[in-house]
Amino acid sequence: MNFGINLSFAVKRWPEPPVWARFVRETLKLSRIQFTYDLIDPWSPEPMRRSMAGEVRKAARDWDIVIESAFSGLANYCYDGLLHPTPDGRSISMEWWKRAIELAAEVGAEASGGPLGGMSVTDAASPNRREQLYQGLLDSVEELSRVAAAAGLKRFLVECTPLAREVPFTVAQARKLISDLEGRCQIPVLLLVDVGHALYQPLYGPQANMKEWLSGLGRLIGAFHLQNTDFQSDSHWGWPDRRGLFDVGGFAQEVRNAGLEEVPAHLELIYPFELDDETVRKSVESSVLHCRRMYCGENLP
Amino acid sequence: MNFGINLSFAVKRWPEPPVWARFVRETLKLSRIQFTYDLIDPWSPEPMRRSMAGEVRKAARDWDIVIESAFSGLANYCYDGLLHPTPDGRSISMEWWKRAIELAAEVGAEASGGPLGGMSVTDAASPNRREQLYQGLLDSVEELSRVAAAAGLKRFLVECTPLAREVPFTVAQARKLISDLEGRCQIPVLLLVDVGHALYQPLYGPQANMKEWLSGLGRLIGAFHLQNTDFQSDSHWGWPDRRGLFDVGGFAQEVRNAGLEEVPAHLELIYPFELDDETVRKSVESSVLHCRRMYCGENLP
Numbered sequence: 001m002n003f004g005i006n007l008s009f010a011v012k013r014w015p016e017p018p019v020w021a022r023f024v025r026e027t028l029k030l031s032r033i034q035f036t037y038d039l040i041d042p043w044s045p046e047p048m049r050r051s052m053a054g055e056v057r058k059a060a061r062d063w064d065i066v067i068e069s070a071f072s073g074l075a076n077y078c079y080d081g082l083l084h085p086t087p088d089g090r091s092i093s094m095e096w097w098k099r100a101i102e103l104a105a106e107v108g109a110e111a112s113g114g115p116l117g118g119m120s121v122t123d124a125a126s127p128n129r130r131e132q133l134y135q136g137l138l139d140s141v142e143e144l145s146r147v148a149a150a151a152g153l154k155r156f157l158v159e160c161t162p163l164a165r166e167v168p169f170t171v172a173q174a175r176k177l178i179s180d181l182e183g184r185c186q187i188p189v190l191l192l193v194d195v196g197h198a199l200y201q202p203l204y205g206p207q208a209n210m211k212e213w214l215s216g217l218g219r220l221i222g223a224f225h226l227q228n229t230d231f232q233s234d235s236h237w238g239w240p241d242r243r244g245l246f247d248v249g250g251f252a253q254e255v256r257n258a259g260l261e262e263v264p265a266h267l268e269l270i271y272p273f274e275l276d277d278e279t280v281r282k283s284v285e286s287s288v289l290h291c292r293r294m295y296c297g298e299n300l301p
Numbered sequence: 302m303n304f305g306i307n308l309s310f311a312v313k314r315w316p317e318p319p320v321w322a323r324f325v326r327e328t329l330k331l332s333r334i335q336f337t338y339d340l341i342d343p344w345s346p347e348p349m350r351r352s353m354a355g356e357v358r359k360a361a362r363d364w365d366i367v368i369e370s371a372f373s374g375l376a377n378y379c380y381d382g383l384l385h386p387t388p389d390g391r392s393i394s395m396e397w398w399k400r401a402i403e404l405a406a407e408v409g410a411e412a413s414g415g416p417l418g419g420m421s422v423t424d425a426a427s428p429n430r431r432e433q434l435y436q437g438l439l440d441s442v443e444e445l446s447r448v449a450a451a452a453g454l455k456r457f458l459v460e461c462t463p464l465a466r467e468v469p470f471t472v473a474q475a476r477k478l479i480s481d482l483e484g485r486c487q488i489p490v491l492l493l494v495d496v497g498h499a500l501y502q503p504l505y506g507p508q509a510n511m512k513e514w515l516s517g518l519g520r521l522i523g524a525f526h527l528q529n530t531d532f533q534s535d536s537h538w539g540w541p542d543r544r545g546l547f548d549v550g551g552f553a554q555e556v557r558n559a560g561l562e563e564v565p566a567h568l569e570l571i572y573p574f575e576l577d578d579e580t581v582r583k584s585v586e587s588s589v590l591h592c593r594r595m596y597c598g599e600n601l602p
Contacts, residue, residue, distance in 0.1 A: 043344035078376040
């Protein structure tokens, strides 16, 4: 199994590259990560951005860590992105993405990606506007794939989210997105499936299951996000957590059955900012141990 | 009482200025708001930012709404800000703040502000580094007050947060910050006190109460954030909420007793992105009604 960790856990607590790199390698005993744009804002003006990116690249090299991808975090998810109601809003998001892709290359990531955007309630209620924004989104992703190819990235990852105003939010819509992009993109555009998004019952109902996502999307899946969840929120909890119900061992079996063992799976933990640091550190450690046992099948004491 | 609402509720759902302005005025029957930088990213390049800000200013004018301040939301809070471990990180935050202050003026707000930043766990553990970063923070706020004065703003608001790595996080530290800035700033620098931050028991203990914040800070308080909370998290829930324990009517009495009725109090509601829009809309409406009854003492059916 291909298991790594998204650096979300380090945000605001351990932002120094040598600090998180050492923790990832020495304490968590992992060698693959997903970098988060919550650690370096892609808007950061030059030369500061390039200098900060250089520190990330150096720490990864020093600690022999592969940065599989650089991915959108909470900050960019606060905005409407490529589905903003106005052309200005969408242009701003395109500019952000171009900088994010450059930053991905600067830190030495193989890929970049994130959720693409959300429609306003008003726009989402209009079938015409939905279609118009969707067509614009295809153009945007096509253009970003050119930018990513020029930057030397190998793939672009589109995250599926549990909101009907976002794209894509279902297996069918995700398939359609990739199919509509066929022949238009300069590098492969693949899907990132977050288990807590895919199993969000208020939207998908109590019968939601990962098998449908795995069999429906198969080789279109470029990465997974792992999290513990109660299926009633996009929880991003770790293990142990008395509220959490996600069986990561069962999921590992489904991934193997689908022949997707090589797909990178990143644990994405999001703690309240105000939670004390020691509790967070312990939770990150126990969660990674749990996943190494249950997802990777490592035989650990 | 001086009651308004932070536009956090509108983020990603009702981002169009005419849509939230109409909702604020017609449905919520409010005329004072706090704009959030989660609706327009201060990094947005010109001329898009100015054009989007113009739409906000126009909607506020059309609907006779006063924008008391423009304030940091979730996006900027994801970063270490003015207490980032590196000079580059702090310079990036200064640049963000300068743009945020310009944006505040562009939308027609009287003030700007937010939480200033957070130290890394490593830095916070070193008394020398803490002091060094604190002195740098004073310089930064002094400089920002000049930028804000030049932009025509009337005051700068510093939010108290419930994290010992951030500044300020206690009554004593907040008093010291304002006192250390005395004579250095070109416009008044005041504190924003969020009731859910001030009463966060894991940090302040079960005896935490608003009276201490009100009597300790008094006229140094430039604004409040109201939220419903269980005192165990920075909850930002509304009313009714079966988890919430905050008595906003009791708080109104304390505010009157302290002679702070004229201090702007903004309801700041933060819902999970994935929560369905209709549930959010109803919660915003019932929460505002609750505050108009209990905080403002309006006699409503």
